[in-house]
Amino acid sequence: MINSIAWKNIWRNKLRSSVVIAAVTFGILAGVFSAGLMNGMVERRLRAAIELETSNVQLHNPKYIENKELTFAINNADGIIASLIKMPEVKAIAKRMKIMAMANTASSGTGVVVYGIEPEKEKLVSGIYKKILPGEGPYFETDRKNSIVIGQKLAEKLKLKLKSKIVITLQTVDGMMVNAAFKVVGIYKTSNSMFDEMNIFVRYNDLANLTGFNEQNAHEIAILLNDTNLSDDVAQKLTKQFPNLDVMTWKEIQPDLGITVEFLNIMLYFYVIIILLALGFGIVNTMLMVVLERIKELGMLMAVGMNKMRIFKMIMLETIYLSLTGGILGITLGIILIQIFQQHGIDLSIYGEGFSAIGYDSMIYPSIGIDYYIGTFLLVILTGIIASIYPARKALKLNPAEAVRTEI
Amino acid sequence: MNVIEIKNLEKIYDGKSVPVHAVNDINLTFEQGEFAAIVGPSGSGKTTLLNLIGGLDKPTSGEIIISGTNIGELSSSKMIDFRLNNIGFVFQAYNLIPVLTAKENVEFIMHLQGKSPAEKEARSMEMLNAVGLGDRAESRPNKLSGGQQQRVAVARALASKPQFILADEPTANLDSKSAETLLDIMGKLNKEEKITFIFSTHDQRVMKKARRVITVEDGKVVSDKKAE
Numbered sequence: 188m189i190n191s192i193a194w195k196n197i198w199r200n201k202l203r204s205s206v207v208i209a210a211v212t213f214g215i216l217a218g219v220f221s222a223g224l225m226n227g228m229v230e231r232r233l234r235a236a237i238e239l240e241t242s243n244v245q246l247h248n249p250k251y252i253e254n255k256e257l258t259f260a261i262n263n264a265d266g267i268i269a270s271l272i273k274m275p276e277v278k279a280i281a282k283r284m285k286i287m288a289m290a291n292t293a294s295s296g297t298g299v300v301v302y303g304i305e306p307e308k309e310k311l312v313s314g315i316y317k318k319i320l321p322g323e324g325p326y327f328e329t330d331r332k333n334s335i336v337i338g339q340k341l342a343e344k345l346k347l348k349l350k351s352k353i354v355i356t357l358q359t360v361d362g363m364m365v366n367a368a369f370k371v372v373g374i375y376k377t378s379n380s381m382f383d384e385m386n387i388f389v390r391y392n393d394l395a396n397l398t399g400f401n402e403q404n405a406h407e408i409a410i411l412l413n414d415t416n417l418s419d420d421v422a423q424k425l426t427k428q429f430p431n432l433d434v435m436t437w438k439e440i441q442p443d444l445g446i447t448v449e450f451l452n453i454m455l456y457f458y459v460i461i462i463l464l465a466l467g468f469g470i471v472n473t474m475l476m477v478v479l480e481r482i483k484e485l486g487m488l489m490a491v492g493m494n495k496m497r498i499f500k501m502i503m504l505e506t507i508y509l510s511l512t513g514g515i516l517g518i519t520l521g522i523i524l525i526q527i528f529q530q531h532g533i534d535l536s537i538y539g540e541g542f543s544a545i546g547y548d549s550m551i552y553p554s555i556g557i558d559y560y561i562g563t564f565l566l567v568i569l570t571g572i573i574a575s576i577y578p579a580r581k582a583l584k585l586n587p588a589e590a591v592r593t594e595i
Numbered sequence: 596m597n598v599i600e601i602k603n604l605e606k607i608y609d610g611k612s613v614p615v616h617a618v619n620d621i622n623l624t625f626e627q628g629e630f631a632a633i634v635g636p637s638g639s640g641k642t643t644l645l646n647l648i649g650g651l652d653k654p655t656s657g658e659i660i661i662s663g664t665n666i667g668e669l670s671s672s673k674m675i676d677f678r679l680n681n682i683g684f685v686f687q688a689y690n691l692i693p694v695l696t697a698k699e700n701v702e703f704i705m706h707l708q709g710k711s712p713a714e715k716e717a718r719s720m721e722m723l724n725a726v727g728l729g730d731r732a733e734s735r736p737n738k739l740s741g742g743q744q745q746r747v748a749v750a751r752a753l754a755s756k757p758q759f760i761l762a763d764e765p766t767a768n769l770d771s772k773s774a775e776t777l778l779d780i781m782g783k784l785n786k787e788e789k790i791t792f793i794f795s796t797h798d799q800r801v802m803k804k805a806r807r808v809i810t811v812e813d814g815k816v817v818s819d820k821k822a823e
Contacts, residue, residue, distance in 0.1 A: 188699075188702070188703065188706045189706075192692065192694060192695065195694035195695075196694055198694075199693065199694060483688065483690060484690060484692065484693075486690075487684075487686060487690035488692075489675070490649070490651055490678065490684050490686075491678065491679065491684055491704055491707075491751075491752075491755075492675055492676065492678045492679025492680070492704070492707055492708075492755075493675075493679075493707055494672060494675045494676070495672070495675075497707070586651075586652075587651050588646040588651035588652045591686050591688075591690060591763075592642075592687075
């Protein structure tokens with residue numbers, strides 16, 4: 188019955204309660220949608236990083252991590268891959284050569300990272316082939332030797348086009364410098380312009396032949412998992428299985444992204460907590476007015492035998508219902524808005540350069556997990572409880588004999 | 596049998612310049628089934644006396660013993676429970692809960708007592724019928740006249756089966772006809788059900804109906820007359 192009275196009490200002053208509910212609704216909507224935007228951006232960045240740059244887990248020769256020498260390779264990479272592919276968590280594996288080199292054209296040159304890849308296997312691990320710009324190449328579709336795929340940013344820098352020639356200068360296993368001309372067979376563009384400027388891809392065999400590298404070995408073994416959340420577990424297993432190799436998860440390969448993801452949840456809740464804190468003061472003010480208006484009624488309730496616990500409960504429930512009505516509306520509208528923009532995306536390409544420079548896509552697809560909605564829901568209840576304490580204490584301090592005779 | 600015994604009761608308020616003796620050495624007893632009015636001019640101490648009897652205020656000294664319980668010795672929380680189960684209140688301004696129907700208002704006291712839904716339903720309708728409002732059970736207070744609201748307040752006070760009912764100026768806000776109806780209902784309940792009513796009032800109509808009139812002036816009982 189006290190629940191029912193608390194709920195009905197909200198609607199005694201419809202205008203005032205509607206204003207509070209509207210404030211909570213829009214506050215929560217803003218919080219949820221902003222969280223959806225931030226989470227969507229980071230999720231997309233994470234997906235792109237894993238799909239295009241880091242995979243989930245990488246294996247290296249420990250010495251290679253410290254010094255990117257051509258000779259610091261993983262021996263018998265093919266044998267290791269054969270054993271890893273049997274793991275149920277593993278979706279795909281690719282071996283890579285990875286060499287620092289100079290890329291030169293007739294007009295200019297720049298330092299690059301040359302990846303030697305097996306295109307068909309690489310396709311299973313990396314989505315770079317999906318990022319080939321329209322009309323900018325077939326990727327490694329022909330058997331032509333010395334083909335190369337470069338990023339758009341590098342193409343612009345070196346003024347390269349499809350089928351242009353580019354000379355790569357690098358060191359052989361014997362320490363000799365060699366040059367080789369490659370023909371551009373694809374120009375890709377990811378959301379990370381720095382990545383596009385630095386990384387170029389050639390066939391594994393071409394690079395191994397050029398440098399005298401043992402084709403059984405590799406500098407890097409990239410592992411894509413069925414579930415990104417398994418990265419740490421798989422890395423632990425591999426560390427035990429291959430104690431002589433350096434095992435890194437995507438978080439260790441890109442620590443900035445790892446920290447962003449780690450702190451994202453805290454940041455998302457921090458944002459909604461700030462909003463609820465501000466709304467909480469408004470709710471406290473409203474409930475103080477409610478108590479002031481109902482001094483006579485509260486006095487009567489105390490006089491006829493409603494104990495302090497029940498008075499406190501009634502005011503607390505009223506505050507919670509007031510907050511929760513706005514909270515549920517805000518969360519529901521937030522879900523709807525996020526769903527709409529998840530389908531169509533939010534195009535911020537006018538800021539595309541800036542986003543691309545820090546590795547983020549300018550097309551944002553907001554998304555947020557159900558746990559965040561539940562967390563926000565619980566925080567709204569907590570706000571209601573905290574906001575009710577001061578008004579409820581005010582009510583409990585009333586003297587029933589005086590309160591019943593108060594004229595308002 | 597004495598329901599209420601008041602011994603050497605005093606209540607002193609800290610006034611702005613000098614202490615105010617609102618109740619000054621009052622000794623009274625009330626028996627089961629009394630229909631008593633405490634009368635006196637404004638500021639005479641009749642409401643303070645009623646509040647002290649109802650345990651809404653603490654005396655400065657003296658004792659109030661209700662059916663053997665010295666209520667001055669009860670803790671604040673025990674006093675609330677004692678009021679709930681032993682004392683019915685009727686206020687001048689009705690003080691019904693506006694969001695509840697007449698029946699729900701009557702049931703509310705029984706809800707606080709922890710009565711079962713069936714018991715609440717039966718007793719609330721019984722009480723509303725007793726005050727002649729059985730047909731308005733589902734009406735909210737704002738749909739009832741002042742007299743009807745006060746009758747619901749009487750039904751609410753009766754619902755908890757109290758030992759006595761304290762009514763503070765129950766007719767002050769009512770027109771003559773409504774006041775007459777209310778007093779007739781309370782008089783009938785007193786005679787037929789032996790329910791004890793104690794009023795504070797300066798309404799002549801109440802005084803005429805009362806079978807005992809206690810006059811209070813300056814916090815003291817100056818006369819205590821019982822009808823023949």
